[in-house]
Amino acid sequence: MKKLALFIAALLFSTFFYDQSIGLNLFLFSILTVVILFINNQTYFKNRKTQIYSAAYLITGLTIFFHSSTLSIIANVVSFFTLIGHLSETKSSIYINWLNGLYTTIAGFFHRNFAISETKSNEDDIEKKEPIDYLHWAKIILIPAVILITFIALYKEGNPVFSNIIEKIDFSFVNIQWLLVAGLGYYLFNNIYAPIEVEPATELDLKTENSLQKTSAFSLPKLKQENQLGVILISLLNALIVLYLITDIAFLTSDMEIRASLFSAQVHSGINALIASIVIAIMILLYVFRGNLNFYEQNKTLKRLAYTWIILNILLVISIAFKNSQYIYYFGLTYKRIGVLVYLILATIGLVTTLLKISSIKNNWYLFRVNTQAAFIILVMSSAINWDYHITNYNFKYAKSMDFKYLLNLSNNNTFILNEQLNTKALDEDDVAQIKSKYHKYIYQLRTNNWQELLYDNFKLNKK
Structure with missing residues (x-):
């Protein structure tokens, strides 16, 4: 049943894509992929997360039908890897899903058939699979074929009637390229029908929790020094960002005509620097709250300063968004200006999750997991817009x-x-x-x- 399904899927794959541009075919391929995955992984499709990833994948495929764009194709490919990787291990993080999905798509067949099992507890209980004799199969196919062709050539020379019959046989209907594409489709579906995982990365991800743990290097004198350094550093950064926001408000409330003439230079030269400052701000907070300082009882002042700095950075995001919106008002929409807004949304999510990391004593893996999930959701949502x-x-x-x-x-x-x-x-x-x-x-x-x-x-x- 499995082989028949894969064979039919391969023929449909070639029918969809051979010598065709992207359109309805990619949506049909998305449906076909979900069907193939469902046939062999029915129990996983009872999982709510699997259903959501399947719906996201189908939506991105349908989006391409409504407005084929590079963004929608990228979203469809990422959703494809996400769904396949999720089926390899439903409890893994989304970035591990991408890794497993990519690995399965490229090397699933070879992994299942040629990977050496490292754990064999009882060799007597394991049914040994006889290796495939590829040389024997090559002999069976190639030797008779070569001999048959040789004798056909000889008989053509010896009998004109036989020669006329052979020459009337027309194989022009056989499209070798179409068959090669079908073979590629069979290889693809044979890879993904039973998704596999990259064991070291998946195992590490499953073992790594989101909560931060106190380490054995807990030292009150050192933590006191780190806390003092953090309080001084973040206090100065808070003062600096307050000063910047005051001057920024003064600029934004300045004369309208001056603002219109300066916005182009201001946005191009300023927004990239401000975006970089937000990234650096998050990195500084991650460094300060990287370990045992989270468990230091006298870190309340430091935490309040960190929360204040995060809120001030969110105000900075609002300031950048306002500048960008004014720039759009004067000079129109472009992909770069939309990209700035999307980045600001991601930056805001990063700042909020950093605040949650500090308040709930989470580790950096928590941030990576939540923010990659958020980036995937934004990618799928943005791809649905023309x-x-x-x-x-x-x-x-x-x-x-x-x-x-x-x-x-x-x-x-x-x-x-x-x-x-x-x-x-x-x-x-x-x-x-x-x-x-x-x-x-x-x-x-x-x-x-x-x-x-x-x-x-x-x-x-x-x-x-």
């Missing part, structure tokens, strides 16, 4: 000024809305010509799509 459409729509409707060439160079996901602007916006002749060129090229692509390459825009076009 950014090209919304960037174009916002810039035409609300931006004070915009880079038209930037909009034109975006993917085909904004083609229809660009074409709509021909009737609503006063554009120069060159802009109109470029929009029409992009529109007609995309329409031609949609009309020549095979069923595997279908996109939601195909159905929108049919309605029009």
Whole structure:
């Protein structure tokens, strides 16, 4: 049953992807993958987390059908590795899922068939598997084939009737490349149908808890010195960030015309530095609260200062977000400006989880686990948005000024809305010509799509 399912899946894989661009086929492949995994791992699919990861994987596949973009394809691939890695060990962290998923996809077949078992407690109780004699199988296939071809060639020379029969046999219908893609599909599904784990990494992850433990090197004099250093350092950093926020508020409330002219330079030169400062802030707190200082009874002042610094850094995030939003207001949306907002969300999550780490005495593994999970959720959610459409729509409707060439160079996901602007916006002749060129090229692509390459825009076009 398993072999038949893998064989059918391989044929479908080649049907979906051979000589086809990405579209409906990737969503169909996502469904096929979940079916293959379900057939061999039914008990795991009762797990709520497995169901969530399966839904996330299918959603990213469906997203590609609605608006095929690089981000949605990346999200689909990451979700693929996440689901497969999760099935190898359902209790492991998400970054271990990625490792196990990648390893299973690449080397699952070889691991199951050629890995040497290190633990053999009782050799008499273990049923020994006879090794496959590959040389024997090669002889069975190759020797008869070579001899058969040789005699066919000889008989063709000796009998014209036989020669005519052989020459009429047409194997042009056999597509070697299609069969190779099917073979690749069989190898892929044969790898993933029973996910495996990278044992050392998975075992270490399962053994590592989130809580921080007091070590044997607990020394009150040393901890007192560390506490004093931490109080002085974080007090100074709190004073510095307060001063910065005051000056930042003064800048943000300055004359509007000056602000408009300075925002470009201010954002480009300032935001990267401020983002780096937030990362360094988190790293300093992780270093200060890395060990036994968490259990030092007189660390309450240090903790309060740390909480204050985290809150002030969150205010700094809000300040950066405000600057970025003003920059978007004046100069329009771009992927980099959206990327800044996404990073600020991640930075806020990092600051909040750092606060929880300090208050609940968690270790750095806790931060890594929670934040990688958050990054995965944001990736899946952001991939479901047609950014090209919304960037174009916002810039035409609300931006004070915009880079038209930037909009034109975006993917085909904004083609229809660009074409709509021909009737609503006063554009120069060159802009109109470029929009029409992009529109007609995309329409031609949609009309020549095979069923595997279908996109939601195909159905929108049919309605029009």
